[in-house]
Amino acid sequence: MATGIFYPTYLANSGLKTNIFKIHPRSLWIVGVVVIFSTLVKIGAVMLPASYFDVPLRQAFVLGLILNSKGITELVLTDQEFFALVMISVVLITAVVTPLIRYLYDPSKQYAVMRRSTIQHLKRESELTILACIHNQENVPTFINVLEVSNAT
Structure with missing residues (x-):
C-alpha cells in the first residue's frame, strides 16, 4: 500500500x-x-x-x-x-x-554457467550424478528403469 x-x-x-x-x-x-x-x-x-x-x-x-x-x-x-x-x-x-x-x-x-549443465553437454569421461526422490512405492520401478538404461556401475 x-x-x-x-x-x-x-x-x-x-x-x-x-x-x-x-x-x-x-x-x-x-x-x-x-x-x-x-x-x-x-x-x-x-x-x-x-x-x-x-x-x-x-x-x-x-x-x-x-x-x-x-x-x-x-x-x-x-x-x-x-x-x-x-x-x-x-x-x-x-x-x-x-x-x-x-x-x-x-x-x-x-x-x-548453469545454462550448459545438461546431460547433453557433459563430457564422455565425466561422472553423471543423479539425485532421485522416491515418494512412494510406485516411483521405484521408474527409478530402476533409469538406472538400467544409464548403465550404472
Missing part, C-alpha cells in the same frame, strides 16, 4: 508543488556543483573499501550508484526555491542512475 498508493501520491503532489521559475540561475549552478561533487565523493567512499575487500570495481561502482540515489527525505524543505532545486536534483540523479545501473549490472551473468 505504501509503494503502490502513498509514494506515487506524495511524488505527484511534490511535483505539482515544484515551481521551477523561483530558481535563480546562480543557485542552480551552485547546487549543480555540490550535487556532482557529493556524487563523486559518495561513489569514491564506496569504491575504496570495496577495493580493499577485493570486490570487482564494476560492482563497487554500481553499488556506489545505488547508494547514491536520493530518497524523498531531501524534499522536506520549506523554501520554494530549495524545494524546486532538490526536486530537480532528485529527478536528474534518478534519471541518470537507473539506466546506468541497468547497463552496468546484469545479475543473470553470474548464473550463465
Whole structure:
C-alpha cells in the first residue's frame, strides 16, 4: 500500500508543488556543483573499501550508484526555491542512475554457467550424478528403469 498508493501520491503532489521559475540561475549552478561533487565523493567512499575487500570495481561502482540515489527525505524543505532545486536534483540523479545501473549490472551473468549443465553437454569421461526422490512405492520401478538404461556401475 505504501509503494503502490502513498509514494506515487506524495511524488505527484511534490511535483505539482515544484515551481521551477523561483530558481535563480546562480543557485542552480551552485547546487549543480555540490550535487556532482557529493556524487563523486559518495561513489569514491564506496569504491575504496570495496577495493580493499577485493570486490570487482564494476560492482563497487554500481553499488556506489545505488547508494547514491536520493530518497524523498531531501524534499522536506520549506523554501520554494530549495524545494524546486532538490526536486530537480532528485529527478536528474534518478534519471541518470537507473539506466546506468541497468547497463552496468546484469545479475543473470553470474548464473550463465548453469545454462550448459545438461546431460547433453557433459563430457564422455565425466561422472553423471543423479539425485532421485522416491515418494512412494510406485516411483521405484521408474527409478530402476533409469538406472538400467544409464548403465550404472
